[in-house]
Amino acid sequence: MDAATDRAAAVPAIAEARRRRADRARQVADLLRREILHGGFGAGRLPLEAALAREFGASRNTVREALDLLREEGIVERCPGVGTTVAGEKYPHGLHRLLGLAETLHEHGSVTNEVRTMGLIEPPAAVGRRLGVAAGEPVVYLERLRRLNGLPLSLDLTYLVRDVGEPLFEADLERNDIFVLLEQVAGQPLGTAELTMEAVNADAHTAAVLDAPRGAALLMIERLTHLSDGRPVDLEFVRFRGDRLAMRGHLRRDVEDPAAPEDP
């Protein structure tokens, strides 16, 4: 084999080695992400690359690539001479039960809500239909930027049926979950909610509002909440910063669909 053939054969071999290292780096990154998310390293420092390489049976290069992946995600920071440190907390939002943000994060700090817009609107047909309000009947529209310990966490667009929504004009929306206020106004607990959860990239304007990079991954939730008597009262579109929040819950194999009402 002459040198040229040698080089031609080497190209796919190098590509293959790169692919294998990238695959391995992803494996290591996933396991480290989980440890970080569950407080495995406290708010502190990750072990040295050499120690991580031993623990994962991986090369130093692979470990470095894994740490770079986590850095790109904003989960860790890397400083020459200092090592790798946990960059910021990612908060767990309970997925086992219908909960407001302040309720689910009460152990993690204080949620404050900046009301960006609030008022009565004539709802588009798609909103009116889902909330079961007659044509021409206004609904309350509310837009809030929600912060945890002062840092932007989510942007919430909320449509409320008028009779339970209008009294909220007088409520302390800065410091209370809508869910808790709705139960007070309605004089009955909430019942069930249908939700859809997606991952989307932040558009430029949303990114600016959430103080996140353009294109940042957001966890987007659409949720229609009913009172315990079954009436739909609250339609929300919520964008969570993906780097600040994780949903956590449990699923069972043996249930059919415990809470399923008819989809409207």
Place this chain on the structure above:
Amino acid sequence: MDAATDRAAAVPAIAEARRRRADRARQVADLLRREILHGGFGAGRLPLEAALAREFGASRNTVREALDLLREEGIVERCPGVGTTVAGEKYPHGLHRLLGLAETLHEHGSVTNEVRTMGLIEPPAAVGRRLGVAAGEPVVYLERLRRLNGLPLSLDLTYLVRDVGEPLFEADLERNDIFVLLEQVAGQPLGTAELTMEAVNADAHTAAVLDAPRGAALLMIERLTHLSDGRPVDLEFVRFRGDRLAMRGHLRRDVEDPAAPEDP
């Protein structure tokens, strides 16, 4: 007021008008996204801009900006002279019950799995601990690229305890969910799973594997699944393309935490 002062005053006014339009565009986009996701327009064409403007009580410019947001997300396509069409289906993954991908998507087409890696490995401590295997005990590692109707949907990294994992070397992994195969091998149904759900941006290598743009929003799930006797057997890290899948489920206000086992 002279002309210079006039211009100075106009700059914040223009910025404010832009901000208001961006906010309105987001509202319209969210409602349209929901309609598209739930098949409101079939696989077909959206109403004309003028009709949408009427429906949403918004200006043509706002509607155009909303459609641009959905185009950036890959949900719709816009063609001069043709209008706005639904770009591709986003599939609903049931979140009410512990389900495999083929199980939950059976109405939407056929799931095929490309096995990228499979073998026995000595697990990192973080994996061994969660699966409850003794130090030195190997586990099965499996990596699959999963497609729905031929299009990449998710990249799944799976760690299985040896006794239920090793028999899968002989199974038809291309066409079966791991969950179904595990139940056959173990001779008992699965029980519960703890899961964490996040939105992350695709790194370059993952994006290439999933045939998505670099930085694309992914729905990332980490899930530890137990047999019905409580033994953890299956630890998975799953990355779903955000533009191809949405999680759908129901939450109830009145449950404490029906399926919660102790977090390991």
